[in-house]
Amino acid sequence: MASDEVYRASTFAPVNIAVIKYWGKRDPKLNLPTNSSLSVTLSQDDLRTHTTASCSPSIPHDSLTLNGSDQDISGARTQACLHELRTQRQQLEDGDSTLPKLAAMKLKLVSENNFPTAAGLASSAAGFAALVRVIADLYAFPLTPTQLSRIARQGSGSACRSLMGGYVAWEKGVEADGSDSVAYEVAPAHHWPDMRALILVASAEKKDVSSTAGMQQTVASSALFEQRVKEVVPKRMRAMEKAIHERDFAAFAALTRKDSNNFHACCLDTDPPIFYMNDTSRCAVRICEAINANHEASAGKEGPVCTYTFDAGPNAVVYYLADNEEEVVGVFKSIVGDKTGWEGKRGQTVKRMNDAGALKGMEVAVEGLKKGVSRVILTGVGDGPRKTEEHLC
Amino acid sequence: MASDEVYRASTFAPVNIAVIKYWGKRDPKLNLPTNSSLSVTLSQDDLRTHTTASCSPSIPHDSLTLNGSDQDISGARTQACLHELRTQRQQLEDGDSTLPKLAAMKLKLVSENNFPTAAGLASSAAGFAALVRVIADLYAFPLTPTQLSRIARQGSGSACRSLMGGYVAWEKGVEADGSDSVAYEVAPAHHWPDMRALILVASAEKKDVSSTAGMQQTVASSALFEQRVKEVVPKRMRAMEKAIHERDFAAFAALTRKDSNNFHACCLDTDPPIFYMNDTSRCAVRICEAINANHEASAGKEGPVCTYTFDAGPNAVVYYLADNEEEVVGVFKSIVGDKTGWEGKRGQTVKRMNDAGALKGMEVAVEGLKKGVSRVILTGVGDGPRKTEEHLC
Numbered sequence: 001m002a003s004d005e006v007y008r009a010s011t012f013a014p015v016n017i018a019v020i021k022y023w024g025k026r027d028p029k030l031n032l033p034t035n036s037s038l039s040v041t042l043s044q045d046d047l048r049t050h051t052t053a054s055c056s057p058s059i060p061h062d063s064l065t066l067n068g069s070d071q072d073i074s075g076a077r078t079q080a081c082l083h084e085l086r087t088q089r090q091q092l093e094d095g096d097s098t099l100p101k102l103a104a105m106k107l108k109l110v111s112e113n114n115f116p117t118a119a120g121l122a123s124s125a126a127g128f129a130a131l132v133r134v135i136a137d138l139y140a141f142p143l144t145p146t147q148l149s150r151i152a153r154q155g156s157g158s159a160c161r162s163l164m165g166g167y168v169a170w171e172k173g174v175e176a177d178g179s180d181s182v183a184y185e186v187a188p189a190h191h192w193p194d195m196r197a198l199i200l201v202a203s204a205e206k207k208d209v210s211s212t213a214g215m216q217q218t219v220a221s222s223a224l225f226e227q228r229v230k231e232v233v234p235k236r237m238r239a240m241e242k243a244i245h246e247r248d249f250a251a252f253a254a255l256t257r258k259d260s261n262n263f264h265a266c267c268l269d270t271d272p273p274i275f276y277m278n279d280t281s282r283c284a285v286r287i288c289e290a291i292n293a294n295h296e297a298s299a300g301k302e303g304p305v306c307t308y309t310f311d312a313g314p315n316a317v318v319y320y321l322a323d324n325e326e327e328v329v330g331v332f333k334s335i336v337g338d339k340t341g342w343e344g345k346r347g348q349t350v351k352r353m354n355d356a357g358a359l360k361g362m363e364v365a366v367e368g369l370k371k372g373v374s375r376v377i378l379t380g381v382g383d384g385p386r387k388t389e390e391h392l393c
Numbered sequence: 394m395a396s397d398e399v400y401r402a403s404t405f406a407p408v409n410i411a412v413i414k415y416w417g418k419r420d421p422k423l424n425l426p427t428n429s430s431l432s433v434t435l436s437q438d439d440l441r442t443h444t445t446a447s448c449s450p451s452i453p454h455d456s457l458t459l460n461g462s463d464q465d466i467s468g469a470r471t472q473a474c475l476h477e478l479r480t481q482r483q484q485l486e487d488g489d490s491t492l493p494k495l496a497a498m499k500l501k502l503v504s505e506n507n508f509p510t511a512a513g514l515a516s517s518a519a520g521f522a523a524l525v526r527v528i529a530d531l532y533a534f535p536l537t538p539t540q541l542s543r544i545a546r547q548g549s550g551s552a553c554r555s556l557m558g559g560y561v562a563w564e565k566g567v568e569a570d571g572s573d574s575v576a577y578e579v580a581p582a583h584h585w586p587d588m589r590a591l592i593l594v595a596s597a598e599k600k601d602v603s604s605t606a607g608m609q610q611t612v613a614s615s616a617l618f619e620q621r622v623k624e625v626v627p628k629r630m631r632a633m634e635k636a637i638h639e640r641d642f643a644a645f646a647a648l649t650r651k652d653s654n655n656f657h658a659c660c661l662d663t664d665p666p667i668f669y670m671n672d673t674s675r676c677a678v679r680i681c682e683a684i685n686a687n688h689e690a691s692a693g694k695e696g697p698v699c700t701y702t703f704d705a706g707p708n709a710v711v712y713y714l715a716d717n718e719e720e721v722v723g724v725f726k727s728i729v730g731d732k733t734g735w736e737g738k739r740g741q742t743v744k745r746m747n748d749a750g751a752l753k754g755m756e757v758a759v760e761g762l763k764k765g766v767s768r769v770i771l772t773g774v775g776d777g778p779r780k781t782e783e784h785l786c
Contacts, residue, residue, distance in 0.1 A: 223651070224658060227620040258616070258664055265617060265662035271647075272682055273654045279672045289665055 006056040007102055009138040010392065013130035013385040015047040015121060016040060016161045016168065017197065017317045019256040019309055020233060020240055021263040023211075024219045029076070030178040031157045034219065035233040038169045038186065038240050039161045040319070042197060043382030046346075047121065050112045051130035052392035053138045055105040064109040066127070073109075080154040081132055082107070089139040102139060109134075110392040115377065121199070121315070128155030129162030133385040145384060149183035165189045165383035167244045169237065189381045192247045194322035198329050199377040200336070200369070202280045202314035211312040214267065214274045221271040228266050233259070249321055253307035256319060257288075260309040276312050280372025283365040284308060284316035287358075290365070291331050294358035295324075314372075322380070326351055329378070331358050335369050341376035350378075399449040400495055402531035403785065406523035406778040408440040408514060409433060409554045409561065410590065410710045412649040412702055413626060413633055414656040416604075417612045422469070423571040424550045427612060428626040431562045431579065431633050432554045433712070435590060436775030439739075440514065443505045444523035445785035446531045448498040457502040459520070466502075473547040474525055475500070482532040495532060502527075503785040508770070514592070514708070521548030522555030526778040538777060542576035558582045558776035560637045562630065582774045585640045587715035591722050592770040593729070593762070595673045595707035604705040607660065607667045614664040621659050626652075642714055646700035649712060650681075653702040669705050673765025676758040677701060677709035680751075683758070684724050687751035688717075707765075715773070719744055722771070724751050728762050734769035743771075 016039035024034035062082065064071040073079070089103040109131060113123055132152040136143060149160035149170075160182065161168040166189040173181030209217070218225050236255050243251035267274040285308055292304035305324040309317050320328040330353035333342065337352055359366055409432040417427035455475065457464040466472070482496040502524060506516055525545040529536060542553035542563075553575065554561040559582040566574030602610070611618050629648050636644035660667040678701055685697035698717040702710050713721040723746035726735065730745055752759055 223625045223655060224617040224620055224662075227617055232616045254664075261664070261666045262616060262662050265658040268661055269617075269655050269658035271651055271654070273678060275675045275678075278675075282668050282671075285666060285668075 004056060004058050006054050006058075007100065007105075007138060008052065008054040008391055008393075009134050010050070010052040010388045010390055011130055011134040011137060011385050012044050012048045012050050012388055013126045013133055013162055014041045014044045014165070014382055015115075015123070015126045016158065017042060017309065017311065018158065018161070019252070019319070020236055020259050021309075021311075022157050022170065023263050023266065024215045024225065024229065025157070026172075027176070027178065028216060030181075031077075031153050031155075032178045032181050033157060033170070033172045034229045036170060036172040036237050037158075037161070037233075038167070038237060039158070040195060040197070040381050041162065041165045041168055041189065041384060042379045044386065045382070046344075046377060046379035047115045047126070048113070049123065049126035049130040050114070050388070050390070050392060051127075051134045052110045053131075053134040054108045054391075054393055055102050055138065057105055059106040059108050062107045062109075064111065064131075066111045067113060077128075077155050078131075081128065081151055082135075084151050084154070085132065085135045085139060088141060092139070092141075107135065108393060112392060116375075121201075121377075124156040125158040125162045128152050128159030129385060131155065132159070133163060137387060146182050146184050150179065150181070153178070153181060153183075163384060166191060166381060169241065186241050187244050189383055192244060193381065196320050196322055196325060196329075196378070196380040198318040198320070198332060199379070200280075200284050200316040200318065200332070200373045201341075201375045201377065202278065202316075202372050203374040209274045214270070214312065217272075217274065218266050218270040222266050222269040224269045225266045228262055232262055250302070250304060253304045253319070256307045256309050264310060276314060277310050278314045278372070279368055281310055281314045281316055283368030283372065284318070286365040287331065287335070287362060287369060288316075288318060290358045290362050291328055295327060297357075326353065332369075332376070334359070335366050336373045336376060339373055339375050341378070344378065346378035347376070397449060397451050399447050400493065400498075400531060401445065401447040401784055401786075402527050403443070403445040403781045403783055404523055404527040404530060404778050405437050405441045405443050405781055406519045406526055406555055407434045407437045407558070407775055408508075408516070408519045409551065410435060410702065410704065411551065411554070412645070412712070413629055413652050414702075414704075415550050415563065416608045416656050416659065417618065417622065418550070418608060419565075420569075420571065421609060423574075424470075424546050424548075425571045425574050426550060426563070426565045427622045429563060429565045429630050430551075430554070430626075431560065431630060432551070433588060433590070433774050434555065434558045434561055434582065434777060435772045437779065438775070439737075439770060439772035440508045440519070441506070442516065442519035442523040443507070443781070443783070443785060444520075444527045445503045446524075446527040447501045447784075447786055448495050448531065450498055452499040452501050455500050455502075457504065457524075459504045460506060470521075470548050471524075474521065474544055475528075477544050477547065478525065478528045478532060481534060485532070485534075500528065501786060505785060509768075514594075517549040518551040518555045521545050521552030522778060524548065525552070526556060530780060539575050539577050543571065543574070546571070546574060546576075556777060559584060559774060562634065579634050580637050582776055585637060586774065589713050589715055589718065589722075589771070589773040591711040591713070591725060592772070593673075593677050593709040593711065593725070593766045594734075594768045594770065595671065595709075595765050596767040602667045607663070607705065610665075610667065611659050611663040615659050615662040617662045618659045621655055625655055643695070643697060646697045646712070649700045649702050657703060669707060670703050671707045671765070672761055674703055674707045674709055676761030676765065677711070679758040680724065680728070680755065680762060681709075681711060683751045683755050684721055688720060690750075719746065725762075725769070727752070728759050729766045729769060732766055732768050734771070737771065739771035740769070
């Protein structure tokens with residue numbers, strides 16, 4: 001084998017948006033959370049990180065580029081992932097002398113996101129999921145996604161949920177070494193394939209507090225957070241798994257909106273307070289409520305038809321089922337139809353509901369959305385990471 | 394005594410702004426709260442209701458005008474107060490036949506507020522305090538403010554705290570009939586006379602949810618509210634009384650801001666969520682934090698020098714001590730000095746801190762305040778209701 005031979009693997013990894021939120025670490029170094037969480041993996045047709053990992057004796061040092069620009073990989077999080085992956089590779093090589101000596105080689109990582117970084121979407125989840133998945137492929141690990149999730153978690157907590165498709169839970173675990181703090185599939189995407197998401201990207205404003213810093217301030221100072229961790233989330237995790245198993249959108253919707261609000265309430269109860277939702281976010285909440293109220297006011301129709309969740313930023317993620325697309329997305333299109341994001345196949349086909357009864361008396365919220373939303377992203381539940389032969393280097 | 398003789402009394406009553414918030418009723422009919430609360434009574438030079446009560450055999454029916462317009466007094470709250478006051482007067486008359494028969498006469502009530510109703514200040518507290526105080530004077534009741542507070546509470550919960558000056562607590566009580574749910578003076582205004590308040594009135598926007606409806610939604614649906622009621626508030630009530638007794642502004646400031654944020658967190662955790670703070674409110678929070686950080690950064694200076702609280706609306710009430718007026722109010726004047734409200738004696742004398750280091754890097758918050766604040770009110774701690782011979786009718 002020539003010393004300049006290059007070993008290479010590539011993968012796509014998805015974004016996920018939690019419906020039971022991760023907030024707070026019991027161990028900041030290992031990214032061990034104070035509570036379990038649950039997310040929907042979103043389709044890689046719309047949002048994904050594409051990463052190629054290559055190694056060869058001629059690569060002089062580890063490197064990572066994202067969308068063409070060099071990234072700092074000296075941070076403890078990235079180093080923890082690389083170290084663990086190399087250690088496991090070394091063990092394989094130690095047990096089988098025919099294997100190429102990849103563990104000793106430097107890694108060249110090249111990543112591209114197909115969504116605007118400025119959108120404020122949690123790209124670190126997809127990024128670390130892709131990094132761990134692609135190196136595991138390069139190293140030919142015989143590991144399950146759940147086993148890999150333990151490694152990805154150390155890079156970015158929520159990354160562990162991007163190693164699987166569909167509906168994914170991250171069990172907080174109880175062990176001090178984090179060995180049981182892993183993600184598992186609650187249900188694959190095809191179990192409930194008609195789950196859709198409309199992301200309303202709020203006009204860029206400097207983020208209030210980074211989530212890494214913010215969550216530990218909450219742990220240290222909120223008088224309500226312990227209640228969330230001990231009482232609120234455990235019950236909702238069980239109820240959410242049940243809702244997903246039974247494809248019960250009404251239960252899914254209630255739990256999703258309540259948990260988002262509960263999480264942001266704990267942020268507000270932090271000292272000093274953390275504000276991620278802004279006036280635009282609140283307008284999105286009111287429009288969702290109006291769409292549901294309008295639906296439920298129709299004879300014989302039960303609701304809700306949409307729900308919302310907010311991560312550590314002002315963007316609204318509106319979940320709905322494909323059957324109700326016009327009733328939900330059509331209303332939003334009638335308000336923010338002139339923004340970026342409708343030009344794709346998913347967006348073009350949605351009819352604007354210009355005469356929507358849902359918007360009666362909602363002038364303030366309508367104006368707020370028009371003013372505060374800069375783009376939309378239409379997507380839906382999707383699969384886990386996909387291996388590809390499309391290499392970026 | 395001629396049948397057309399008119400009996401008359403007049404009073405001024407103050408506004409109060411809670412620093413430990415009242416939110417939630419354990420008995421909506423009697424206005425019995427789920428938790429105790431504590432407020433600062435504000436000076437009647439700046440904010441007050443002036444009410445005259447008159448009765449005579451020739452007055453045909455009960456009536457109330459506020460700032461010249463007729464008010465509906467048929468509501469259960471107002472009727473509960475009038476009924477109780479008349480019943481007590483009747484008992485006095487039954488025991489002393491020489492007393493004029495006022496209980497049987499109709500009441501004419503005329504009220505005027507010296508502050509704009511549009512400002513969204515809780516005027517019902519001053520209004521019901523004035524109503525109860527003035528009728529008690531008219532009826533010559535030998536009752537203490539605490540005894541009267543039990544009656545005023547039935548009109549509007551927070552009104553019971555406007556029957557006294559200075560620092561006033563409302564004990565939630567445990568009795569089913571509300572007999573022990575009364576206000577008491579924690580300390581008179583002259584105990585800590587240099588407490589000041591700057592009210593930043595946010596541009597009028599329709600109020601999200603009335604506080605009467607909102608608080609019961611919180612009781613019914615928030616997963617965090619019980620924690621607030623059972624654990625958070627009782628500890629903070631004791632700590633706040635201590636802070637006031639010891640004139641400990643640092644403790645007062647921390648408790649005030651934390652309790653405001655805790656209350657709004659419970660509003661956000663309500664289903665559907667209630668939002669009273671808006672982007673303007675958040676900018677006010679950030680400016681307060683910047684003023685405190687700037688102060689604490691100066692060698693040898695301890696902070697904080699200001700704190701904030703928000704009622705059921707977006708207006709910020711900034712508390713500070715007179716000695717720090719320039720450092721606190723001067724900064725706000727440099728931002729919103731062109732708004733209404735600085736023309737009074739209190740406002741004119743404050744120098745703008747245009748070169749304030751506090752505002753370095755705070756451009757977003759500064760712009761937000763400029764855009765969102767419509768007027769300011771400068772005031773401070775003040776006395777309880779004052780009897781007056783200035784009659785309005």
